[in-house]
Structure formats: C-alpha cells, structure tokens
Amino acid sequence: QKRKKAMSDSIKNVEEKNGVVVISTNGYFNNIAGDAVLEVFNKKMESGSTKFLIDMSDSKVVNSIGVSILIEIIEKLQGVDGKMAFTNLAGIVEKTFNIMGITKYCEVYESIDAGVEKLA
Numbered sequence: 001q002k003r004k005k006a007m008s009d010s011i012k013n014v015e016e017k018n019g020v021v022v023i024s025t026n027g028y029f030n031n032i033a034g035d036a037v038l039e040v041f042n043k044k045m046e047s048g049s050t051k052f053l054i055d056m057s058d059s060k061v062v063n064s065i066g067v068s069i070l071i072e073i074i075e076k077l078q079g080v081d082g083k084m085a086f087t088n089l090a091g092i093v094e095k096t097f098n099i100m101g102i103t104k105y106c107e108v109y110e111s112i113d114a115g116v117e118k119l120a
Contacts, residue, residue: 009037012058016049018120023110024055029062029093034069035051050082053115057088067100074105087115 010033013024021044025033041052052073070084077084085107087096097103109115 006105007089014040014054017112017116019049019063019118020051020053020119022053022055022116024057027059029059029066031063031065031069032036033037033059034049034066038073041076045076045082046081046093050077051082051119052077052082052084053112054084054092055088055115056086056087056090060093061092062093062096064100067076067096067102070102071082071100078105083119085109085115085119087112 011023011028011093012026013022014100015022021040023037023040027033044052046078053068054089074084075081084105086097087109088111089104094103094108097106097108107115109118
C-alpha cells in the first residue's frame with residue numbers, strides 16, 4: 001500500500017517512446033522521489049531497458065540525496081552501456097546538476113520529444 005502512494009506522489013507518469021523510458025517526476029526531487037525513480041528504473045532495467053529520459057518539468061527543486069540516487073542510476077547504466085538524459089530542467093536544477101557533475105554523463109534536452117529522438 002505504502003509503495004503505491006510514494007509512486008503516485010513523486011512520479012507523474014512513466015511511458016515508453018521508441019524504446020526510451022520516459023519518467024516524469026513531480027514535486028521536490030528528494031530521497032522519496034529518487035527512490036521512486038530508482039524503483040521504476042530497476043524494474044525497467046530488469047526487463048531490458050537501457051535508455052531513460054527524466055522529465056523534470058514539475059520538479060523545480062532537487063536535494064543532494066535525490067541527486068546521489070540519480071548518480072547511482074547513471075553508474076548502473078554505464079555498466080550496461082545505457083544512457084540517461086534529462087529534460088525540462090529548471091535553471092536552479094540544471095545548476096545543481098552541473099555542480100554535482102551529472103551533466104558530464106547525461107545530456108539535457110529542451111523537450112521530451114527532442115530527448116527521445118536523440119536517445120532512441
């Protein structure tokens with residue numbers, strides 16, 4: 001019961017487009033949101049997905065725990081030659097990602113469509 005709630009609060013939508021898993025987050029990207037994304041990621045990776053696009057249009061703030069979970073996902077993807085990218089980042093989120101080094105490993109795209117096109 002509890003797991004379902006975390007999912008619906010932190011993740012707005014999960015869909016696959018051209019083999020790219022698009023995860024749309026919702027609200028403050030903290031440990032709870034990070035765990036929700038990690039859960040989706042693990043499930044999708046188990047079934048063979050290696051390309052992920054995180055749409056953060058509704059997440060205007062991230063914290064270090066949320067970011068560290070994203071880094072964990074990036075590391076797992078590197079092991080399978082996978083890719084993760086982001087779209088619709090608020091300025092402050094993009095700055096945080098730059099500071100934390102995430103943008104060295106992940107592209108940032110203007111829109112979901114642009115991200116899917118590049119990743120697919």
